[in-house]
Amino acid sequence: MSDLKQQILQTLLNGNGESISGDLLGKKLGVSRVAVWKHVKTLMESGHTITSSAKGYAMVDPDDSLLPYGFPKGIQERIRYYPTLGSTMDQARELAQRSTIPHMGVVVAEEQTSGRGRLNRQWISSRGGLWFTIVLFPKIPPTLSYIYNFAASLSLSETLGQLFNLDVSVKWPNDILAGHSKLCGLLSEMETRSDMICFLIIGIGINVNNFPKADEPGAVSIREILGRKVSRRDILTRFCDTFGDTVKQIDAPDFNPSAVMHRYRKHTSTIGKMVRIETFNRTDTGRALDIDDSGALLIETPEGMTQKVIYGDCFYKSPDDPQ
Amino acid sequence: MSDLKQQILQTLLNGNGESISGDLLGKKLGVSRVAVWKHVKTLMESGHTITSSAKGYAMVDPDDSLLPYGFPKGIQERIRYYPTLGSTMDQARELAQRSTIPHMGVVVAEEQTSGRGRLNRQWISSRGGLWFTIVLFPKIPPTLSYIYNFAASLSLSETLGQLFNLDVSVKWPNDILAGHSKLCGLLSEMETRSDMICFLIIGIGINVNNFPKADEPGAVSIREILGRKVSRRDILTRFCDTFGDTVKQIDAPDFNPSAVMHRYRKHTSTIGKMVRIETFNRTDTGRALDIDDSGALLIETPEGMTQKVIYGDCFYKSPDDPQ
Numbered sequence: 001m002s003d004l005k006q007q008i009l010q011t012l013l014n015g016n017g018e019s020i021s022g023d024l025l026g027k028k029l030g031v032s033r034v035a036v037w038k039h040v041k042t043l044m045e046s047g048h049t050i051t052s053s054a055k056g057y058a059m060v061d062p063d064d065s066l067l068p069y070g071f072p073k074g075i076q077e078r079i080r081y082y083p084t085l086g087s088t089m090d091q092a093r094e095l096a097q098r099s100t101i102p103h104m105g106v107v108v109a110e111e112q113t114s115g116r117g118r119l120n121r122q123w124i125s126s127r128g129g130l131w132f133t134i135v136l137f138p139k140i141p142p143t144l145s146y147i148y149n150f151a152a153s154l155s156l157s158e159t160l161g162q163l164f165n166l167d168v169s170v171k172w173p174n175d176i177l178a179g180h181s182k183l184c185g186l187l188s189e190m191e192t193r194s195d196m197i198c199f200l201i202i203g204i205g206i207n208v209n210n211f212p213k214a215d216e217p218g219a220v221s222i223r224e225i226l227g228r229k230v231s232r233r234d235i236l237t238r239f240c241d242t243f244g245d246t247v248k249q250i251d252a253p254d255f256n257p258s259a260v261m262h263r264y265r266k267h268t269s270t271i272g273k274m275v276r277i278e279t280f281n282r283t284d285t286g287r288a289l290d291i292d293d294s295g296a297l298l299i300e301t302p303e304g305m306t307q308k309v310i311y312g313d314c315f316y317k318s319p320d321d322p323q
Numbered sequence: 324m325s326d327l328k329q330q331i332l333q334t335l336l337n338g339n340g341e342s343i344s345g346d347l348l349g350k351k352l353g354v355s356r357v358a359v360w361k362h363v364k365t366l367m368e369s370g371h372t373i374t375s376s377a378k379g380y381a382m383v384d385p386d387d388s389l390l391p392y393g394f395p396k397g398i399q400e401r402i403r404y405y406p407t408l409g410s411t412m413d414q415a416r417e418l419a420q421r422s423t424i425p426h427m428g429v430v431v432a433e434e435q436t437s438g439r440g441r442l443n444r445q446w447i448s449s450r451g452g453l454w455f456t457i458v459l460f461p462k463i464p465p466t467l468s469y470i471y472n473f474a475a476s477l478s479l480s481e482t483l484g485q486l487f488n489l490d491v492s493v494k495w496p497n498d499i500l501a502g503h504s505k506l507c508g509l510l511s512e513m514e515t516r517s518d519m520i521c522f523l524i525i526g527i528g529i530n531v532n533n534f535p536k537a538d539e540p541g542a543v544s545i546r547e548i549l550g551r552k553v554s555r556r557d558i559l560t561r562f563c564d565t566f567g568d569t570v571k572q573i574d575a576p577d578f579n580p581s582a583v584m585h586r587y588r589k590h591t592s593t594i595g596k597m598v599r600i601e602t603f604n605r606t607d608t609g610r611a612l613d614i615d616d617s618g619a620l621l622i623e624t625p626e627g628m629t630q631k632v633i634y635g636d637c638f639y640k641s642p643d644d645p646q
Contacts, residue, residue, distance in 0.1 A: 120517045139603055141634040142513065146466050189515050190465065194443045241326070253604045280462055282576045294617055296464070311464040
């Protein structure tokens with residue numbers, strides 16, 4: 001994006017939603033009123049939420065904006081913002097492959113036209129939600145990559161609980177529930193080379209100010225729960241801080257997975273539940289007993305045996321459901 | 324490669340090392356003697372080991388040849404043979420990305436000009452050794468990928484023990500030793516998408532008929548141990564069978580990692596040894612107690628504590644070495 005367009009966005013963002021006339025904008029930036037209008041028009045066409053009225057131009061909902069300039073120093077340098085993307089995962093992968101995004105960089109989009117969830121399922125990502133991918137360049141082997149996913153989901157649960165006093169929990173392995181409804185999903189992808197991770201990308205979708213029920217009956221948004229819009233920027237800022245602290249712990253020489261998994265267990269609602277775990281070729285049912293330090297779920301089968309489940313889609317059952 | 328060149332190679336291979344005249348070859352293939360010579364020359368220039376004498380053309384060491392036609396049906400269709408490659412890993416990755424190699428496909432080269440070992444170290448791969456990468460498209464999450472590496476190293480240990488009655492063992496995690504010298508190395512790479520593995524490639528280097536000591540003092544080849552040349556094709560064939568059977572077990576719905584790890588423990592020489600484990604930012608020492616079903620090494624530290632080591636380079640120590 002041109003410097004001038006960046007300056008226009010930044011000025012409008014600092015305007016806190018107040019209109020700024022084309023004349024004033026032009027004077028600030030040293031260009032004509034007509035040049036300002038041409039650039040604003042291009043910005044609007046590419047998906048930026050700017051209003052144009054007799055009083056001038058204004059940014060819609062500046063507190064909610066995900067433009068880099070709105071984030072605190074230390075985070076804004078790492079934000080890669082796009083009004084619209086096919087998928088933040090694909091964009092993050094490309095940036096990571098070209099090494100043009102730093103460790104803990106964030107690719108965020110207002111909407112995804114072909115967002116994907118776990119197991120290549122479609123993930124509806126309309127405007128109002130918070131859709132982003134965080135990029136890590138960890139110095140660990142692929143075997144340990146799971147710890148970042150658990151760190152991300154527990155950080156997300158902490159963030160949402162603290163910011164909005166929401167009753168959230170993590171459903172094993174990495175979904176966030178509000179009550180029984182799905183508030184966030186998480187998926188991760190990586191490339192490895194010579195037994196080490198080249199990069200790991202963690203995609204997170206949070207239903208914030210959108211209305212997901214029409215597309216996904218079991219989903220809910222923060223706006224639907226609280227009855228008001230909230231700032232996606234506040235969520236992303238707090239998450240970057242919380243997750244960043246946890247990643248620093250993981251990257252320390254004396255790191256032990258049990259520290260993260262101990263924190264994770266405080267956030268999960270899965271332990272004690274009757275669960276059904278589905279993978280592509282089998283289904284297991286039982287009572288969830290514990291989640292061990294490798295991230296595996298231990299269940300007690302109907303036959304009274306303890307079984308270790310390493311992956312799968314987890315569904316909570318009522319004890320009265322048929323086996 | 325042109326059909327005609329393939330037919331020439333196949334005919335020479337079937338000749339079992341006997342010379343076949345250019346006239347006869349030309350008649351068999353329906354081309355002139357001069358055309359045969361032109362094609363043979365190109366084949367020789369591209370690295371195929373063909374001799375040309377007054378009696379005609381002959382394949383050098385046909386029993387050792389890695390040309391697809393020499394392998395049994397069921398394997399030959401999966402062999403991708405190259406006289407020389409930068410790295411079988413890079414070639415395998417490209418074929419896997421383009422889906423132009425099947426599950427359990429094998430990329431094999433007579434020599435690698437930039438072969439790599441674990442942690443991006445250089446891996447010398449001169450003629451005479453067996454350098455290949457096997458490609459898998461497993462339907463499992465990245466967390467479980469380790470099981471294929473352990474399956475590969477135990478299959479390799481079984482193969483070499485059975486074929487040549489060699490005293491081989493696996494040094495945790497996946498090196499093969501003959502006595503105290505390194506006979507084979509293994510590394511793996513993968514790409515994941517939507518929490519599942521897209522493809523996994525396992526690179527294996529075996530010192531067979533080469534003389535590795537000049538480049539790597541701690542290494543040894545089968546030829547050096549047995550005092551004779553052996554057939555790389557026999558090794559690769561037996562390995563494909565053994566590893567293939569194990570992969571089928573892993574891919575079964577009721578698979579349990581402990582079955583593979585139980586077999587692995589029978590092949591490792593690490594348990595009971597005094598070891599030093601190095602990672603990029605720390606070193607641990609102690610007595611190796613066991614290897615658990617997640618592939619982690621349990622060691623007893625000098626302080627008498629049990630410690631779980633998930634990855635690292637393992638070195639065997641004499642009990643008298645300084646800590």
